[in-house]
Every structure is written in structure tokens, then in C-alpha cells.
Amino acid sequence: MSSNDAASGSSAPASSSESATDGSVAARSEQDATRTRADTAAHNRALLAVLAISVLALGMRLVALGGRIFHWDEGRVGYWILRYHDSGYHVYRPIVHGPFLPVVNDWLLTVAPASDFLLRLPVAVVGGLLPLAAWLFRERLTRTEVVAFAGLLALNPLLVYYSRFMRNDVLVAAFSLVALGCIVRGFDTGRLRYAIPAAACLALGFTAKENALIYVLCFLGAGALLLDHRLLQATARGDDARVVVFGRWPAAVRARVRGHGTESRPGWLLVGATAVGAFVAFWAVFVFFYAPRPDLWQALGDPTRLPGVVEAGSVGALEEFANTWVGSSHQDHAYLPYLHDIVETLVYGAPVVLGFTLIGIVVDRYGFQSGGTYRELVAFATYWGLASLAGYPIATDIEAPWAAVHIVLPLAIPAAVGVAFVVESVREALAAEDAVSVGLAAVVVLAAVGGVAVANVEYFNSTSNEDRQVLQWAQPGNDLKESLQKVEAVAAENEGTDVLFFSRPVPGDESREVFWVANESELLTPPPPGGTHWHDRLPLPWYFEKYGANVSSTDPDASAEEVLADAPPVVISREFSREEAEEQLDGYVAYEHDWRLRSEHVVVFIDRDALDAAGVPANETAS
Secondary structure (H helix, E strand, C coil), rough: CCCCHHHHHHHHHHHHHHHHHHHHHHHHHHHHHHHHHHHHHHHHHHHHHHHHHHHHHHHHHHHHCCCCCCCCHHHHHHHHHHHHHHHEEEECCCCCCCCHHHHHHHHHHHHCCCHHHHHHHHHHHHHHHHHHHHHHHHCCCCCCHHHHHHHHHCCHHHHHHHCCCCCHHHHHHHHHHHHHHHHHHHHCCHHHHHHHHHHHHHHHHHHHCCCCHHHHHHHHHHHHHHHHHHHHHHHHHCCCCCHHHHHHHHHHHHHHHCCCCCCCCHHHHHHHHHHHHHHHHHHHHHHHCCCCECCHHHHCCEEEEEEHHHHHHHHHHHHHHHHHHCCCHHHHCCCCCCHHHHHHHHHHHHHHHHHHHHHHHHHHHHHCCCCCCCCCCHHHHHHHHHHHHHHHHCCCCCCCCCHHHHHHHHHHHHHHHHHHHHHHHHHHHHHHCCCCHHHHHHHHHHHHHHHHHHHHHHHHCCHHHHHHCCCCCCCCCCCCCHHHHHHHHHHHCCCCEEEECCCCCCCEEEEECCCCCCCCHHCCCCCCCCCCCCCCCCCCCHHHHHHHCEEEECCCCHHHHCCCCCCCCCCEEEEEHHHHHCCEEEEEEEEEEEEECCCCEEEEEEHHHHHHCCCCCCCCCEE
């Protein structure tokens, strides 16, 4: 054999080996490409699912949004929003909570007439978009868990009901969750820019309601517990705790800061600039909302007034908050009744979240999901939810179901883990043709879906005492709206006083005189009236202000014969003084309605001739 033949013969196996290697590399590359395409497709499906859930959530919150009559608290805030819109005067009053709703609704009132729908719209939109916040946690949760998290935020009956309610609780919950999500996203991606929206959203939370401070405390507390977990894990490996705390962790922080740097700009400079930007963003949002009106607009034309406005919108607002809520008597109440009330609300309004939370905690903490161990986000949310459950019975000043919103929100994260575990179990059981497991999982899923659907239907625009575990007690009955529509029509045709509140002491509590305000003109300008007399009228002042009705009230010490001798076309009394008023109101039609969930009633008397003049049927059988 020639040397050329030998060379040729010796090179043949090498060529075969290279071909095999190239083929193996190509196969792996194709597998990687296939896996990448599959991951991208799964990513896109999850994103589309979250978007679809948010559309569903918005629809559930916007349909018939004005169908339920205003609650006592909605009427109180709504009235002062109308007064602010009319006068241009607004200052922060902690008892009404943050200025977000007055400021935003004032803008809405410039483009649309006042209505129950309009004033609830900001809360409904924020609540409807809340499921989108789940996408910020996509690095910490599986895609199934992200979709489940979005679904729980969209469909939980408490979140749905109080997203259709002009209160601040869903707002502060949503803004705080987005702030947390931006922080988590910043850590996951290493991008400093997430700090700016995180700071702005946290500031919006503070402009919605003061309990944003509780969110910050819960975040810090849960974060401290996670650090404790890490320290315990380190010491369990035999590491010296002092080395970990004073050596390894500070070194890791320094390395992360340096990692943000470039050749021209050191990392500490970029991190410091971002921190300053976040600080400015927070206070810019905070001061803009808390600054008194019209002082803020005047300061824009006269910069010399700006320091005073900034001080009033920052230090002044914090002082007002401290004087009202810190060290005051608002939290001087027994703990256990408030705890019982909030637990009862959770049991009736969030049973699915509670059930799947237990599953999720067990599954995640003890590594039941395939290839997984306990995750810090799930533990963080669990600690946050438990702290809220223990803390809100102390923090709240009244027994109010809306406080449960702040417990449902964090627990929705471990609950999403529980939902995903059941869904994945169903998939595995179907693949294994395990009929028993499929049946059990199907029962769980159907019970959860059915429970959520039934609860949302039950509470949808409800004003029934049967739903008192979820509804706050100061809720009038929906049929009162029919009488108010008659009042609106009569007031539009009448001249002079349109509505007279017939004031009488409450039987058994002679010192309490409902409805009476000695000087009705004081209601037209701030500060708001004190005492319970005017507040006993709520939510009617919102409606009468919206109608442009002229309102007066009777002296509770005067005789009925005297004050009702020349009554206006509409007279309003409580049920305990109905007979006394009825004796003097010949020719009036009486409409009695539920006034509160606790068996209180209000009576609306309307002159039959006034109804005829307004072209409104008396419909006497409605009383």
C-alpha cells in the first residue's frame, strides 16, 4: 500500500468521527432551538391568558357599575368631591383618607356629568387591571402559577365587589402590589430602571390610603424573615454567622453594585443616581396629590409660594396623618371581635383563596412540586398575609369587610401555587389515565369555580342583609334609588326648598337627633360638618347635591304640626317618626326603604301633586 493510500486510509475514521460530532452538535442545536420555540410559545400563551383575564376582570367591574346605590361612605366622599369640583378648594383630611379619589374624580367631572358609575370608575379600572400585576412575578412563578395568580386577582368575590365600590382599599392594594412587583422585577433582571415606577406606584398607594404604611412594614418584616431563612441555611451548612452577615452579604451587595457599572461610570454612581431618581419620583407624586388646592395652581404662577405648598403637601400631610391615626382613640377597641369579623368575611368572601393557600403553602414549602423546593416569593407572601391578618383588626377603626382585601391580596400568591399544583396534577393524571385522581382533582376544580361564580353572582350589586358578611353594614337598599329618581324629577320642577329632613330624637337615645343641621349653608364650604346629624343623612347628600336640590331640616324640638305646616314637595324621616310626619302630610305618598343592613329604615314622602306636575307616576305600591 502506498503512503498516499495509507494516509487516505488513516484519515477515513477521523472524517467519520468529525461527521458524527457535527451531527451531534447539529442535533443538540435543533433540540435547543425547538426548546426555545416551545418556551417562547408557552410564554406568549401565558401572556395572552393574563391579558384575557384582565379583559374579563374589567368587564366584571364595569358592567352595571352604577347599579348599586351609594354606600354611606361613598356618599360622604362623593359629596365632598362635588363640593371640591364646584369650589376648587381641597385640603387633605385623614378621616376621608388619601386625596387620590377627590383629585382624579375632579378631573373626570370636567368631562362627564356626576353619576355613581363615574365616581366608581377609577377604582373599577384599577381593580380590573390588577391581574396584569401577576406578569411582574413571572421569573418567580411558573407560567401556570402566573395565570392562576391573575385569575384569583380577577375573580375573587371580595376584590370584585370592592373594585365596584368607591373606596381606597383596592387602590392602595393594587398600587402596593405593582410597587412590589417592580422591585422583584428589578432584582430578577438586574435593571435599575424598575426603581422609578416602584417608587411612583408606592407613592400612589400612599395617596390612596394611609395604610400603605402597613404594606411597607409588612414588606420589611417579610423580607427580614427571608434573611433569617438564608442565615439559618448558611449556619446549617456549617458557615459562621458572623462571616455571612458581616462578610459575605456585604460583599455580595458590593459586587452587585459594581455589576451595574461601565468603564466610564462606576456602579455606585448609577445606583446612587437611581436612588435619587426614585426618591424624587416618590415625593413628586406624593406632594402633587397632597398639596392643597387651589394653592398648588396658584404656586405654579407664583413660585414664591411653592415652598409653602410643598411643605403643606409633605410635612403638613404627615402631621395631619399622625394627629388623626397615630396614638389616637380610633384603634381603642377590643381585638377579638374585629378579628372574628375579618375572618368571617374571608370565609364567606374568599374561601377558594383560603383553601388553595393551604395547598400552596404545603406544596411549595415542602417541595411537593416536581423538582422544586421552597421559594422565597411564596414564603414572603405567606408572611405578609399572616401579618395582615393579625394586624388589620388592630389598625382598622371600624368593623369593615373591605379590610379583608389586604389579606386576600398577598394570600393569592400561595393560592396560585395551590391552583397550579391541582392543574398540573390533573394533567399528569390524564396522561397516566388515572381516573380516580382525575375525578378527585375535577371535584376540587369544579367546586372552586362554582364557588367563585356563585359568590360573585350573589354579591353583584347586592344590598341584602343576607350578605352582611361581605357587605359593610351602612348600605341602603337598592330600591331607594327609585324614590330618589322621583325626587330628582320633582326638584327639577320645584322652586324654593325641595327636600326637608324631618328631625326627631332616636327612641331610647334622646340625645341623638338625626338629620338636623342648624345652618344648612355651612355644608357648602369646608370644613365639613361635625357630629352625627348630617352624617345620618348619608348617602342622600351626594344625590341631592348632584340633583341641585335645595335642602333644609327641622328643629327636633319643634312640633310636627309647626314644621310641616307648609312642607316642601319632599320630606324625609326615619321609620320611628313616620306616623308623626304622616299625620301632617296629607296628599303625600310614602316610600319606605332599607336604610342600613341592621334593620333601619328611611321614609321618603313625596307630594302627589308634585309628582303629577313632574310627570312621574306615584307607584304607591312600591312603598
